[in-house]
Amino acid sequence: MISLIVNGERHKVDAAPHMPLLWVLRDLLGLGGTKYGCGQGLCGACTVLVDGEAMRACSIPVGDLNGRRVTTIQGLESPVGKAVQAAWVELDVAQCGYCQPGQIISAVALLRQKPKPSDADIDAAMDGNLCRCGTYQRIRAAIHLAARRLGGAS
Amino acid sequence: MSRHDYAPADPSRRHFLVVSGGVGLGLTLTLAEAQAGITARTAQPGEFIANAFVTIGPDGGVTVVVKHLEMGQGVATGLPVLVAEELEVDPALVRVEFAPADASRYNNLFWGPSQGTGGSTATANSWEQLRKAGAAAREMLIEAAARILKVERSGLTALNGGVVHIPTGRRLGYGELVGEAARLKAPENPPLKPHAEFRLIGRKGVKRTDSNDKVTGAAVYGLDIRLPGMVTAVVARPPVFGAKLKDVDRKAALRVPGVVAVLVISSGVAVVAQNFWAAKLGREVLKLEWSPPTTLVSTEALRRGWTELLSQPGAVARDQGAPEASLNSGERRVTAIYEAPYLAHAPMEPLNCVVRLSRTKCEIWAGCQFQSHDQAMAAKAAGLEPSQVEINTLYAGGSFGRRANPASDYIVEGVEIAKAVGLPVRLVWTREDDIAGGYYRPMFLHGFEAALDAGGLPLVWRHRLVGQSIMENGPFAAMIKNGIDPVSVEGAANLPYAIPHLRVELHSPKTPVPVLWWRSVGSSHTAFATECFLDELAQAGGRDPLDLRRALLAEQPRHLAVLELAAAKAGWGQALPAGKGRGLAVHESFHSVVAQVVDVAIGETGKIKVERVVCAVDCGIAVTPDVVVAQMEGGIAYALSAALFGEITLKDGAAQQSNFHDYRCLRMSEMPKIEVHILPSAAPPTGVGEPGVPPLAPALCNAIFAATGKRIRTLPIGDTV
Numbered sequence: 001m002i003s004l005i006v007n008g009e010r011h012k013v014d015a016a017p018h019m020p021l022l023w024v025l026r027d028l029l030g031l032g033g034t035k036y037g038c039g040q041g042l043c044g045a046c047t048v049l050v051d052g053e054a055m056r057a058c059s060i061p062v063g064d065l066n067g068r069r070v071t072t073i074q075g076l077e078s079p080v081g082k083a084v085q086a087a088w089v090e091l092d093v094a095q096c097g098y099c100q101p102g103q104i105i106s107a108v109a110l111l112r113q114k115p116k117p118s119d120a121d122i123d124a125a126m127d128g129n130l131c132r133c134g135t136y137q138r139i140r141a142a143i144h145l146a147a148r149r150l151g152g153a154s
Numbered sequence: 155m156s157r158h159d160y161a162p163a164d165p166s167r168r169h170f171l172v173v174s175g176g177v178g179l180g181l182t183l184t185l186a187e188a189q190a191g192i193t194a195r196t197a198q199p200g201e202f203i204a205n206a207f208v209t210i211g212p213d214g215g216v217t218v219v220v221k222h223l224e225m226g227q228g229v230a231t232g233l234p235v236l237v238a239e240e241l242e243v244d245p246a247l248v249r250v251e252f253a254p255a256d257a258s259r260y261n262n263l264f265w266g267p268s269q270g271t272g273g274s275t276a277t278a279n280s281w282e283q284l285r286k287a288g289a290a291a292r293e294m295l296i297e298a299a300a301r302i303l304k305v306e307r308s309g310l311t312a313l314n315g316g317v318v319h320i321p322t323g324r325r326l327g328y329g330e331l332v333g334e335a336a337r338l339k340a341p342e343n344p345p346l347k348p349h350a351e352f353r354l355i356g357r358k359g360v361k362r363t364d365s366n367d368k369v370t371g372a373a374v375y376g377l378d379i380r381l382p383g384m385v386t387a388v389v390a391r392p393p394v395f396g397a398k399l400k401d402v403d404r405k406a407a408l409r410v411p412g413v414v415a416v417l418v419i420s421s422g423v424a425v426v427a428q429n430f431w432a433a434k435l436g437r438e439v440l441k442l443e444w445s446p447p448t449t450l451v452s453t454e455a456l457r458r459g460w461t462e463l464l465s466q467p468g469a470v471a472r473d474q475g476a477p478e479a480s481l482n483s484g485e486r487r488v489t490a491i492y493e494a495p496y497l498a499h500a501p502m503e504p505l506n507c508v509v510r511l512s513r514t515k516c517e518i519w520a521g522c523q524f525q526s527h528d529q530a531m532a533a534k535a536a537g538l539e540p541s542q543v544e545i546n547t548l549y550a551g552g553s554f555g556r557r558a559n560p561a562s563d564y565i566v567e568g569v570e571i572a573k574a575v576g577l578p579v580r581l582v583w584t585r586e587d588d589i590a591g592g593y594y595r596p597m598f599l600h601g602f603e604a605a606l607d608a609g610g611l612p613l614v615w616r617h618r619l620v621g622q623s624i625m626e627n628g629p630f631a632a633m634i635k636n637g638i639d640p641v642s643v644e645g646a647a648n649l650p651y652a653i654p655h656l657r658v659e660l661h662s663p664k665t666p667v668p669v670l671w672w673r674s675v676g677s678s679h680t681a682f683a684t685e686c687f688l689d690e691l692a693q694a695g696g697r698d699p700l701d702l703r704r705a706l707l708a709e710q711p712r713h714l715a716v717l718e719l720a721a722a723k724a725g726w727g728q729a730l731p732a733g734k735g736r737g738l739a740v741h742e743s744f745h746s747v748v749a750q751v752v753d754v755a756i757g758e759t760g761k762i763k764v765e766r767v768v769c770a771v772d773c774g775i776a777v778t779p780d781v782v783v784a785q786m787e788g789g790i791a792y793a794l795s796a797a798l799f800g801e802i803t804l805k806d807g808a809a810q811q812s813n814f815h816d817y818r819c820l821r822m823s824e825m826p827k828i829e830v831h832i833l834p835s836a837a838p839p840t841g842v843g844e845p846g847v848p849p850l851a852p853a854l855c856n857a858i859f860a861a862t863g864k865r866i867r868t869l870p871i872g873d874t875v
Contacts, residue, residue, distance in 0.1 A: 016411070019431050027386070027429035032378035033371020035551070037502050038585040042814035045502060073371035085369040092361060092780060095788055096226030097368030098502040098551025104369060123823035130814060132502050132552050133226045134791020136825035138784075
């Protein structure tokens with residue numbers, strides 16, 4: 001049994017240690033908000049926070065996470081998380097929406113580290129998150145908007 | 155207030171979009187919830203079902219049924235706006251529900267008796283239908299108010315979710331009128347508002363209805379459906395195109411913990427397990443033997459053979475004047491060959507579906523794009539009648555054409571597995587399955603011969619295309635006339651330029667690689683070839699690319715208008731510093747016309763940086779302009795991704811690409827600044843989802859020529875020049 005804290009709740013998971021966190025979240029814990037896109041850490045759709053750091057859930061064996069704290073799109077309760085989600089809604093960023101949980105998690109991790117990100121910071125932090133609908137321009141604007149709302153005035 | 159506040163009180167019939175939105179973490183559907191999600195609208199106590207699209211509850215809440223797939227293109231916003239405009243309600247308060255598969259009520263009016271989404275038709279075919287649906291409901295509510303208040307109808311008006319008696323100011327909310335309205339006969343031809351009175355259609359600031367669900371993880375896609383007792387399947391398909399299964403050794407796969415079955419189905423071998431990870435591990439150790447086809451397809455061999463075909467006459471798609479006789483009479487001859495590769499659609503959500511089968515019913519959950527066709531194909535696979543197949547259309551995580559498959563490939567796989575295993579099944583394609591699995595945008599070669607007159611204007615234009623037919627297999631084959639698949643030559647046969655002698659010919663060779671429509675279909679390659687070659691003719695004739703187009707488009711006011719608008723907004727003609735270039739292109743597709751001007755900067759090492767794209771679009775009336783802008787942005791990004799990087803190459807019978815590391819897609823740092831300008835129009839709406847794609851590649855290649863003097867005739871360009 002592997003013990004995890006997911007969105008503030010402690011779970012004991014009966015999974016092989018090599019099973020990626022993504023499939024533990026989706027298939028064992030029923031947390032479908034975290035998406036499968038590539039399975040190789042190439043697209044960012046599965047991005048979650050592990051102890052506050054953005055990571056690709058498809059590429060982390062759950063056995064490495066004993067006792068760690070995981071936050072998914074369905075558990076974003078922090079002011080930064082709420083501000084990012086609100087900015088996304090205000091600018092109608094999403095099209096198909098499938099990559100957006102991962103985009104939002106990456107944006108939250110960025111704003112926690114850099115409350116006033118430059119465009120170059122955004123490029124660096126967000127380049128691992130693919131969007132086939134091409135919402136990048138709005139994602140960039142929404143990150144700047146959330147930063148302003150949070151008082152970072154980027 | 156969100157639309158969820160209008161969720162009816164009885165939980166047994168709440169749609170799961172509402173359920174999931176309200177519950178937050180509730181993506182695990184209980185049986186009752188899952189069943190609630192598929193309920194076609196049937197009368198509930200106190201509810202007024204005005205027609206197939208509009209229902210009003212006793213609380214005044216309005217539900218609009220959306221018959222098209224929401225795959226990002228905004229139909230779950232634009233279509234309810236058409237209803238809300240006439241019904242006089244706030245679209246933000248409308249509850250959106252996806253239609254069940256039922257062609258008798260929810261067919262695409264442009265397709266006849268078939269329900270489906272594609273060809274950028276969703277808004278255009280719904281334009282009158284949904285305004286009438288809203289207006290009919292409104293007229294019945296007004297009549298109901300007249301009866302209840304015992305006043306003349308002429309003194310009543312619908313306003314903001316209620317009916318107001320103007321002389322007295324008395325107001326009845328729609329919820330107070332549903333009982334009376336439900337007793338009335340629906341008017342057949344309710345009056346529609348004149349355009350001047352539109353308060354929603356054409357207005358900026360109408361919010362998407364799906365944003366909230368899509369930023370919280372609550373939006374439900376096919377992969378998120380979980381049914382009691384459900385198992386997960388992945389399929390091992392032929393390793394090379396055209397191979398046939400010879401032998402299966404199931405033993406190793408069955409030893410993987412969690413694997414419950416290994417099944418032969420028509421497309422390959424399914425590994426069925428308790429969860430996705432176990433199914434995938436099972437597939438990895440499956441031992442299969444395949445009989446290869448007699449020839450193994452390769453891009454190199456296709457290119458050689460198809461280049462030969464370019465020198466031979468093909469089926470004639472357009473013939474005007476005397477092109478062959480005139481080719482030698484011009485002042486100057488220009489020839490070129492262009493090539494566009496196979497492309498995978500690669501929507502972010504890999505293909506999947508959930509199927510539950512009983513002896514009398516087949517239930518399907520999917521981001522389904524061809525409901526009627528998939529219903530028929532699923533019925534055949536299940537051994538049922540189409541009427542016994544229920545399709546629950548969910549949000550699709552992109553499609554770009556991939557889910558609109560005449561073979562209904564992933565749906566049929568899901569049904570076959572469910573039938574064989576006797577349990578509810580979730581079928582999942584991995585990203586590798588998607589990239590290497592065919593149903594690509596076909597590779598095309600384009601050969602041009604042109605002659606210019608003494609003034610540098612094109613006198614002759616002969617265009618030969620070589621590439622596979624999409625329509626030749628399946629229900630669309632009847633649309634092929636005289637050897638011409640219309641979607642192979644769209645954008646080429648209808649070249650808008652006034653050129654006296656013009657001929658367009660087509661060769662449609664066969665390969666074992668299945669092909670499919672990819673966002674903008676034929677125009678995805680014909681615009682590239684024709685608009686780049688026209689730029690070559692401008693150069694050869696010593697004319698500015700914009701001036702040449704103006705000279706040849708005198709009879710095409712829509713083309714001219716978007717071209718002038720985009721050129722003006724982009725500052726066409728202004729000098730650029732060394733290393734920068736500006737290019738333009740204009741193209742009509744799906745009855746819309748789009749012009750784009752691309753600014754490109756070439757770095758010291760030849761690195762291409764696309765800095766800005768200015769886009770002008772005439773799509774008739776823009777119902778929700780914000781969605782139109784988003785679709786142009788998205789179309790440009792999708793096209794730029796393909797123009798720079800997109801390429802499926804075939805070798806030894808198989809695709810050489812498998813995931814996003816070798817099928818590269820545009821990333822944040824590569825996204826240009828995009829400006830979109832919508833031409834004002836009072837004409838009925840035309841396509842929006844696809845027409846933003848075609849002009850991008852040629853405008854970019856023309857910009858690279860302007861910056862470097864180098865012509866790009868083969869896509870993809872790569873990241874350096």
